[in-house]
Amino acid sequence: MSQRVYxxxxxxxxxxxxxxxxxxTEEKIVVAQHLEKLGVDVIEAGFPVxxxxxxxxxxxxxxxxxxxxxxxxxxxxxxDIDAAAEALQYAKRGRIHTGIGSSDIHIQHKFNTTREKxxxxxxxxxxxxxxxxxDVEFYCEDAGRADLVFLAQLVEAVIGAGATVxxxxxxxxxxxxxxxxxxxxxxxxxxxxxxxxxxxxxxxxDLGLATAxxxxxxxxxxxxxxxxxxxxxxxxxxxxxxxxxxxxxxxKELGFETGIHTPLIYPTSQMVSKMMRMPIQANKAIVGRNAxxxxxxxxxxxxxxxxxxxxxxxPHDVGVDKSDIVLTAxxxxxALKHRLELLGFTFDKPVLDDLYKRFLDVADVKKEVNDKDxxxxxxxxxxx
Numbered sequence: 001m002s003q004r005v006y007x008x009x010x011x012x013x014x015x016x017x018x019x020x021x022x023x024x025t026e027e028k029i030v031v032a033q034h035l036e037k038l039g040v041d042v043i044e045a046g047f048p049v050x051x052x053x054x055x056x057x058x059x060x061x062x063x064x065x066x067x068x069x070x071x072x073x074x075x076x077x078x079x080d081i082d083a084a085a086e087a088l089q090y091a092k093r094g095r096i097h098t099g100i101g102s103s104d105i106h107i108q109h110k111f112n113t114t115r116e117k118x119x120x121x122x123x124x125x126x127x128x129x130x131x132x133x134x135d136v137e138f139y140c141e142d143a144g145r146a147d148l149v150f151l152a153q154l155v156e157a158v159i160g161a162g163a164t165v166x167x168x169x170x171x172x173x174x175x176x177x178x179x180x181x182x183x184x185x186x187x188x189x190x191x192x193x194x195x196x197x198x199x200x201x202x203x204x205x206d207l208g209l210a211t212a213x214x215x216x217x218x219x220x221x222x223x224x225x226x227x228x229x230x231x232x233x234x235x236x237x238x239x240x241x242x243x244x245x246x247x248x249x250x251x252k253e254l255g256f257e258t259g260i261h262t263p264l265i266y267p268t269s270q271m272v273s274k275m276m277r278m279p280i281q282a283n284k285a286i287v288g289r290n291a292x293x294x295x296x297x298x299x300x301x302x303x304x305x306x307x308x309x310x311x312x313x314x315p316h317d318v319g320v321d322k323s324d325i326v327l328t329a330x331x332x333x334x335a336l337k338h339r340l341e342l343l344g345f346t347f348d349k350p351v352l353d354d355l356y357k358r359f360l361d362v363a364d365v366k367k368e369v370n371d372k373d374x375x376x377x378x379x380x381x382x383x384x
Contacts, residue, residue: 002252002255002256002257003223003255003256003257004223004256004257004258004259005218005223005224005225005248005256005257005258006041006042006198006223006224006225006258006259007039007040007041007042007224007225007227007241007244007245007258007259007260008040008041008042008044008071008200008202008224008225008226008227009035009040009042009043009044009226009227009228009229009241010044010202010226010227010228010233010238011031011035011228011229011232011241011272012028012031012032012043012044012045012046012057012061013044013045013046013047013073014044014226014228014233014234014238015228015229015232015233015238015272015276016028016046016276017233017234018232018233018234018237018276018278020277020278021232021276021277021278023275023276024053025053025056025057025060027275028045028046028057028060028061029057029060029061029064030271030275031271031272031275032045032061032064032065033064033065034264034267034268034271034272035065035068035229035268036065036066036067036068037261037264037268038260038261038264038265038268039258039259039260039261039264040068040241040259040260041068041069041224041259042068042069042070042071042095042224043061043065043068043069043070043071044071044072044073044097044226045057045058045061045062045070045071045072046058046061046072046073046087047072047073047074048072048073048074048080048083048084048086048087049074049075049077049079049080049083049084055083055086055087058070058072058084058087058088059087059089059090062087062088062089062090062091062092062094063090066092068093069091069093069094069095069135070088070091070092070093070094070095071094071095071096071097071137072084072085072087072088072094072095072096072097073097073098074096074097074098074125074129075098075099075100076098076099076100076121076122076124076125077125078125078128080098081096081098081125081128081129081132082132084096084097084098084129084132085129085132085133088133093135094133094135095133095135095136095137095165096129096132096133096135096136096137097137097138097139097167098125098126098129098136098137098138098139099122099125099137099138099139099140099141099167100118100121100122100125100139100140100141101118101140101141101142102118102140102141102142102143102146102150102151102154103141103142103143103144103145103146103147104145104146104147105142105145106141106142115150118154119153119154119157122138122154122157122158122161123157123158123160123161125138126138126158126161126162126163127161127162129162130161130162134164135164135165136162136163136164136165137163137164137165137166137167137200138158138163138165138166138167139166139167139169139202140154140155140166140167140168140169141169141171142169142171142172143167143168143169143170143171143183144169144170144171144172144173144174144175144180144183144203145172145174148183148186148190149190151168151183151186151187152186152187152190152191155168155187155191155194156191156192156193156194159191159193159194159196159197160193163197164197164198165197165198165199165200165224166197166198166199166200167200167201167202167224167226168183168184168187168199168200168201168202168217168222169201169202169203169204169226170201170202170203170204170210170213171202171204172204172206173203173204173205173206173207173209173210173235173236174206174207175203175209175213176209176213177209177212177213177215177216178216180201180203180213180216180217181213181216181217181219181220182220184199184201184216184217184220184221184222185220185221187199188220188221198223198224199217199221199222199223199224200222200223200224200225200226201213201214201217201218201222201224201225201226202226202238202239203217203226203238203239204233204234204235204236204237204238204239205231205233205235205236205237205238205239206235206236208236210231210237210238210239210240211239211240211243211244211247213239214227214239214244215244215247215248218244218248218254218256219254225239225244226238226239227239227240227241227244228240228241229241229242229268229269229272230242230269230272230273230278230280230284230287231243231284232272232276232278240285240286241260241265242265242269242285242286242287242318243285243286245258245260245262245265246262246265246286246313246317246318249262249313249317250312250313262317262318262319263316263317263318263319264319265286265287265318265319266286266287266318266319266320267319269286269287270287286318287318291320292311292315292320292322292323292324293323293324293325293326294310294323294324294325294326294335295325295326295327295328295330295331296330296331297330297331297332297333297334297335298332300325300331300332300334300335300338301332301334301335303323303325304325304334304335304338307323311323325338325339326368327339327359327363327368327369327370327374328363328367328368328369329360329363329364329367331363331369333352333353333356336352336355336356336359336374337352339371339374340355340374340378343371343374343375343378345374345378345382347378347381351381354381355377355378355381358377359374359377362377
């Protein structure tokens with residue numbers, strides 16, 4: 001039986017921090033409603049104390065969605081927690097996400113304090129948040145660079161104080177997958193009250209390892225993963241929702257499942273890209289323009305013989321209409337013949353061979369040959 005992994009989407013909080021990607025409250029509501037249809041379990045709607053606009057967004061998203069838990073971020077500060085609680089007053093299921101730095105780098109250079117005082121502040125914040133809501137998530141910021149023994153002590157302390165979820169973020173994208181997985185395993189093996197809370201993972205992509213680290217964390221016991229659509233986020237971004245979800249779906253042997261309705265991944269991705277004015281790179285996994293496109297002649301030939309030769313998932317599974325055969329100077333005869341037949345033209349081999357030579361001349365000039373170009377080539381061949 002598959003184990004459930006809960007999807008915590010922070011597109012509207014961590015993702016929206018990207019310069020130039022800010023949304024109005026009305027736009028955030030639209031995104032939140034799409035995320036609800038997609039099937040995310042938790043929507044992190046904003047950081048209420050940071051601005052009146054963010055406060056209003058959390059309020060209005062709380063009213064606009066019914067199924068997901070609505071989460072509001074706060075620091076381990078009473079005023080932050082008060083603002084988060086007030087903003088969540090209309091949420092059917094509300095969660096306060098509070099926390100503090102856990103690495104010695106943060107403890108010394110950001111908070112100018114000691115490990116002991118960090119634990120005191122963490123306990124106080126968690127207990128105070130629990131007076132406001134039943135569901136409290138605590139984040140151990142920069143856990144990726146934290147001392148393991150201290151991190152375990154901090155996790156145990158906040159669970160004891162009432163945290164229902166504990167987030168172990170690789171805030172700077174520093175960890176390697178085996179290192180991050182070992183960190184999650186150490187927590188499970190050394191925190192006595194670990195069974196009383198869900199362990200969550202939140203990975204940044206500074207070294208391009210966010211998805212790999214998240215999967216490593218899930219395999220070691222984490223059951224909530226924090227993600228954004230298209231992997232947007234500060235600096236190099238966050239773990240991509242679409243990558244984690246489809247990795248778990250493709251690799252059924254891992255034994256995990258999510259509640260995501262995967263055919264809505266691509267349309268949701270496109271909507272977020274458009275609203276946040278954040279283009280998606282062509283070779284982006286799952287949702288990029290070329291994710292299901294084939295231009296190499298060898299690949300095209302294999303794909304046309306059997307899709308499994310070069311595709312590990314069906315494009316329909318993520319909401320893409322079909323795979324594309326892109327005709328370029330690298331394409332082969334099989335792909336050309338296939339596209340011509342789709343356009344209603346059939347030629348025997350000698351004629352096709354001659355047409356292919358002329359096709360390559362066009363492709364060298366135009367880089368990509370479209371259907372209009374092919375029709376002209378085919379008609380000139382028929383006329384000859």
